[in-house]
Amino acid sequence: MSLREACECISDGDVLAIGGLTIHRKPMSMLHELIRLGRRGLSLLVFGGGPDVDLLIASGMVGSLDAAYVGFEILGFAPNFRSAVERGEIKFTEHTEYSIMAGLQANLLNAEFIPSRLLLGTDVLKSLGYKTFKSPLTGEALVAYPRITPDVALLHVQRCDEYGNAKVDGVLAIDLLLAKSSRRVILTSEKIVSAGEVAGSPFEVNLPSTFVDMVVESPLGAHPTSCYPYYTYDLWHMISYLEYCRRGMVNDYLRKYVAGVESFESYLDLVGEDALSRIMI
Amino acid sequence: MAPWTTDELMIVCMAREVENGDIMAQGLTTPMAIIAYYLAKATHAPEASIMQLAGNIMVYFDEPPQASILYNEYRAMEHAVHIFGQNEVYETIFKRADSIVEFFRPGQIDKFGNTNNSTVKAGRTVRLPGGFGIPDASPLYKKTLIYCPRHERRVFVERVDHVGGLGLNLGGATSGGREIRIISELGVFRVDGRSGGMRLMSLHPGVDVEDVLSNTGFELSIPENIPETPPPTSVDLRLIREKIDPLNIRRLEFLSGDDRLEALQKILDEELRIWRSSNVNRPKAQQML
Numbered sequence A: 001m002s003l004r005e006a007c008e009c010i011s012d013g014d015v016l017a018i019g020g021l022t023i024h025r026k027p028m029s030m031l032h033e034l035i036r037l038g039r040r041g042l043s044l045l046v047f048g049g050g051p052d053v054d055l056l057i058a059s060g061m062v063g064s065l066d067a068a069y070v071g072f073e074i075l076g077f078a079p080n081f082r083s084a085v086e087r088g089e090i091k092f093t094e095h096t097e098y099s100i101m102a103g104l105q106a107n108l109l110n111a112e113f114i115p116s117r118l119l120l121g122t123d124v125l126k127s128l129g130y131k132t133f134k135s136p137l138t139g140e141a142l143v144a145y146p147r148i149t150p151d152v153a154l155l156h157v158q159r160c161d162e163y164g165n166a167k168v169d170g171v172l173a174i175d176l177l178l179a180k181s182s183r184r185v186i187l188t189s190e191k192i193v194s195a196g197e198v199a200g201s202p203f204e205v206n207l208p209s210t211f212v213d214m215v216v217e218s219p220l221g222a223h224p225t226s227c228y229p230y231y232t233y234d235l236w237h238m239i240s241y242l243e244y245c246r247r248g249m250v251n252d253y254l255r256k257y258v259a260g261v262e263s264f265e266s267y268l269d270l271v272g273e274d275a276l277s278r279i280m281i
Numbered sequence B: 001m002a003p004w005t006t007d008e009l010m011i012v013c014m015a016r017e018v019e020n021g022d023i024m025a026q027g028l029t030t031p032m033a034i035i036a037y038y039l040a041k042a043t044h045a046p047e048a049s050i051m052q053l054a055g056n057i058m059v060y061f062d063e064p065p066q067a068s069i070l071y072n073e074y075r076a077m078e079h080a081v082h083i084f085g086q087n088e089v090y091e092t093i094f095k096r097a098d099s100i101v102e103f104f105r106p107g108q109i110d111k112f113g114n115t116n117n118s119t120v121k122a123g124r125t126v127r128l129p130g131g132f133g134i135p136d137a138s139p140l141y142k143k144t145l146i147y148c149p150r151h152e153r154r155v156f157v158e159r160v161d162h163v164g165g166l167g168l169n170l171g172g173a174t175s176g177g178r179e180i181r182i183i184s185e186l187g188v189f190r191v192d193g194r195s196g197g198m199r200l201m202s203l204h205p206g207v208d209v210e211d212v213l214s215n216t217g218f219e220l221s222i223p224e225n226i227p228e229t230p231p232p233t234s235v236d237l238r239l240i241r242e243k244i245d246p247l248n249i250r251r252l253e254f255l256s257g258d259d260r261l262e263a264l265q266k267i268l269d270e271e272l273r274i275w276r277s278s279n280v281n282r283p284k285a286q287q288m289l
Helices: A003-007 A028-037 A051-058 A079-086 A097-108 A123-128 A175-181 A235-246 A250-259 A264-271 A273-279 B006-016 B031-042 B072-078 B086-099 B134-140 B209-214 B234-244 B249-254 B257-277 B283-288
Strands: A015-018 A042-049 A062-070 A091-094 A113-116 A132-134 A141-146 A152-161 A184-193 A214-217 B023-025 B049-052 B057-059 B080-083 B100-104 B108-110 B119-122 B124-127 B143-148 B179-184 B187-192 B199-203
Touching (some): A003 A028, A003 A214, A028 A152, A028 A184, A028 A264, A042 A051, A042 A097, A051 A235, A051 A250, A062 A097, A079 A235, A091 A123, A097 A113, A097 A141, A097 A175, A097 B086, A097 B134, A152 A175, A235 A273, A235 B257, A250 A264, B006 B031, B006 B143, B006 B179, B006 B234, B006 B249, B023 B031, B023 B086, B031 B049, B031 B100, B031 B234, B031 B249, B072 B080, B086 B100, B199 B209, B249 B257
Parallel strands (some): A015 A042, A015 A152, A062 A091, A152 A184, B023 B100, B100 B143, B143 B179
Antiparallel strands (some): A113 A141, A132 A141, B049 B057, B119 B124, B179 B187, B187 B199
């Protein structure tokens, strides 16, 4: 299956969950294709966002965003996230790690909500607007964390077979939870191996195909974020992206690297062999 | 050996908060925390374990690894004994909150230890990256640990603009008998149930109490005889400078703007140069490819 075919099953207005963490293992090749397809009004659910969220916001594709963090880690603020939220151009709901995980975990228990004391007393809870209630067991105050069910989860993994039996390595964040709790799951994978290569090594698979709907092979598909152990973060590329943004030229970046190229392979050609050789492990 | 610097003193103060056998957890983008954990494990807390990169990677080592920006995840994985999904990180926190050490760096902190990494009102409202797990985890620990490389009035505020990590005055989901310790570039501070506000515990050598008062946006409780923070030992300094952080990554936490970017780029180039000049066998990566 091609990136284009996989992306075509994502509709305007879908709730789209993006895996990875900040600058680790983001499904960038899939997001580039989505930008070229011009999907609009997406609702993003992201645990820790970085270049993924910032690029989609800069492309004008995001209607609302639910996230616990959006930034470039050691490189600082995510400029388009920041300005879009400050100007009220997108609807942003601030979460925490727990509020996202509890909402997703409700799917696993087939529960309407998860009750917990966490976040009581904080302003995060106030802005989430979640209801509190008295525990029927002890009478103490509890928060009802409502079920969150993304329409589609996009995850980039290191290896999988053609059925989607995958090995996710390095920083896992909530990718396995996203796969279990989203309606449809699309994997991009550095490498797709034959089912025969996986059979007999179940220890290597931590995301079974029962939770996966589509797989697309996409080498270097997380660039400029990392994909352990193949390549590390291309911080130089991210510094250059942030420089485009600082000069108010993010549209030039998008034209040059995303909208104006045919495919993710052409983007990697533009990035160039020298730059890619810097990040290879 | 050159005299200690403020970043080194802060790291040593942070390491001193670790007890042998603790679990040391790192959130996002807190290089001083990981350097302090490596130092603690290499000195007085050899049996402590470390959960790096948002708690995802539990590492074990005999010799402290070198702190890294470019190869942060790779280096952690070289020493990994387990990879936690984030839900497993919280399963660990819920089970072991009393023995977890985790350092947070807030955008703002107030008199009662409330912290904010969400929005700051500085004329206009400024959007920060977000608190991530701080509002969830920080009130669960027996000892909530904060570090502030910049001790300024815009950080130490009367009231935070947005309550993320709970302090001790708002009730909520916080554990009883809890205390909050703050290590800044000027001294060590504490908020606990009895004091009713932040108290100065010790001043770093060479810092005047006036410096602290003029850079704090609220009334601090000051003891009559102010203890001096014990300086780093030569063992601490040698470990930090030669083993754990020879690239001086710790300095980035004190810089901003172009100075920071320039320092960062130098570190990246240096890391790449060393990586390329070393002929280490990297069997795991080669096998995967």
